[in-house]
Amino acid sequence: MRSTVGRGTGTGADTVDRDPVIDLxxxxxxxxxVVGHSMMVSPVLHPDGTVTTENTLAQQDWFEPIIWIFMVMPLFFVTGGVTGLQSWRRLRASGGTAAQFIRARLLRLLRPATPLLATMVVGLSVAAxxxxxRQVVQLMAAGAGMPLWFLAAYLAAQLNIPALAALNARAPWLGFCLLTGLVVAVDCLRGVLPDLxxxxxxxxxxxxxxxxxxxxxxxxxxxxxxELLGIAVAGHLLLGLVTGLGLYRGNMLVNLNPPNxxxxxxxxxxxxxxxxARPVLAPLAGVGWVGRLLVLxxxxxxxxxLWHLPLLVGMSGLLLLAPIPKPGAGTAAWWWSRPLVVLALLILLLPVGAAFGHLEERTTTAVTLRCRPATAGAAVVVVFIPVADAALSGLSLGLLAAGTVCFSVAIVLLGGFPLRRRQPYRRRHGRRTIASGLK
Structure with a gap:
């Protein structure tokens, strides 16, 4: 079964439904x-009272080639490109603007992130x-806040969708080639200009x-x-070539931050x-309970x-202080304990999802207001002040507090409070609402 995504004209009039394979x-x-991080977080309490963390999974000899398979962040951004482009086309077809798209994307990410930052600030302040x-507090802030790099990268990519989609409509492969050329240029200069x-x-x-x-x-x-098999093989051979020649490290975790x-x-x-894999994934996504799980x-x-790593760090810290036997990281007993850690993490995520998950659900119904380009631009600037600081200087308790304030200000600027459902703004003459373009 082949994908039906984008089989139309490729114009803004596309109104295709979501692809369940992409959701799967x-x-x-x-x-x-989530499972990978549960195998990486290993805090160690030393006799002198100091605490360090070990990435147990990364220390395994067999891990480096395996991470080529399980480094799924590129695939996540690919699927984000599919759904993001579809959302932009639906919005534009119903009369929406780039400012409204940016508003929707900002609120979609900021609403779930702001309570997390606030909770981390309160929790770490109480711990201090x-x-x-202080070293432990800083270690917990840096470790628990690691998923926030994704927020910055994903926001930067998604907010550029209207401009990049216009380029894609004119020359589909040109945008990819130009951006890849910029990536290579940065990689060539990063030795003399590290911050670049x-x-x-x-x-x-x-x-x-x-x-x-x-x-x-x-x-x-x-x-x-x-052809698809040839592309997959050629891509891995090229990856093996650039890493085998020493142009890049073979460890994809090292290559992740900053990316290359x-x-x-x-x-x-x-x-x-x-x-x-679509012929296998499509029937699986069509199974009743699988479809319901994907929706949930x-x-x-x-x-x-956003919450899984802070919860994992907090749980690991409490277990570290608890007077119970602790298997050494990487030992057989440690590996046997991982399923229990994953299960405990999933149990902790249930009340968190129940408490904060609605912030994601309500975003689509709250994007129905007009949004001026100046307002959207101001919100972007406010958001990226702490985000850029975190990218350059690393996370700290103070920066988490600043991020909480800036994210809250951006939500207010975008009219994201209160969280009650708003009546949709309807265009003149009874035409459909612009919100329909973002569902």
Missing amino acids: VRFICLALV ALGVD ANANLVFVWCAVQQLGFLAADGHFSRRSRS LTLVILAVPQLATMEL VGGRSLTVY
């Missing part, structure tokens, strides 16, 4: 991230007041997102299975593999992503 792939990516060592590497937080993920545009317009689904060309290359075979988790996916 996003769910799989999220599950792999109770006498927890952070520019690839935009260039890399926008380039990967452009692959999602191409997928949405059918450029991959129209390929034969042998390897992640763009990796996205191509991942996309081809997704299309190859899909409406709370960002909440799950």
Whole structure:
């Protein structure tokens, strides 16, 4: 079964429904991230009272080649490109503007993130007041806040969709090639200008997102299975070449922050593999209980992503202080405990999802107001002040507090409070609401 995504004209008039295969792939990516992090977080309490963290999974000899399979962030941005382009086309077809799209995307991400930042600020402040060592507080702030890099990168990519979609409509492959060229340029200069590497937080993920545009317009689904297999093999061979020659590290976790060309290359075979797997994924996504699970988790996916690592760090910290036997990281007993850790994390995520998941659900009904370009631009600036600081200086308790304030200000600017459902703004002469373009 081939994808029907983007089989039309490729114009703004596209009004295709969501592809359940894309939703299933996003769910799989999220599950792999949650399970993977549960195998990485290993706090260690030393005899002198200091605490450090070990990435147990990254220390395994077999892990480096395996991470080529389980580094799913490129695929996540590919699927984000598919759904983002569809949302923009639906909005534009119903009379919406780029400012309204930016408003919707900002609120979609800021609403779930702001309560998390506020909770982290309160929790870490209480820990500091109770006498927890400042080094431990800083370690917890940095570790628990790691998922926030995704918020910055995903926002940067999604907010550029209207402009990049216009380029895609004129020359589908040009945007991808131009962005990839910028990625290579930054990689070549990052040795003499280290801070320039952070520019690839935009260039890399926008380039990967452009692959999602191409997928949405059918450029991959129209390929034969042998062509898709050839693309997947060629992509991995190219990745092996650039890492084998020493141009890049073979460890994809190292290549993730700041990102580089390897992640763009990796996205191509991942996309081809997704299309190859479509005949299996499509029937699976059509199973009743699977579809219901995708709807349930899909409406709370960002909440799950943002909260899972803070919960994991907090749980690991409490277990570290508890007077119970603790298996050494990487030992057989430690590996056998991982399923219990994942189960406990899922149990903790249930009340969090119930409490904060509605912030994602209500975003689509709250984007029906007009939004001036100046307002959207001001909100973007306010949001990226702490985000840019975090990218350059790292996370701290003070920066988390600043982020809470800035995110709240941006939500107010965009009219995101109160959270009650608003009456939709209707265009003149009874035409459909612009909100329908973002559902």
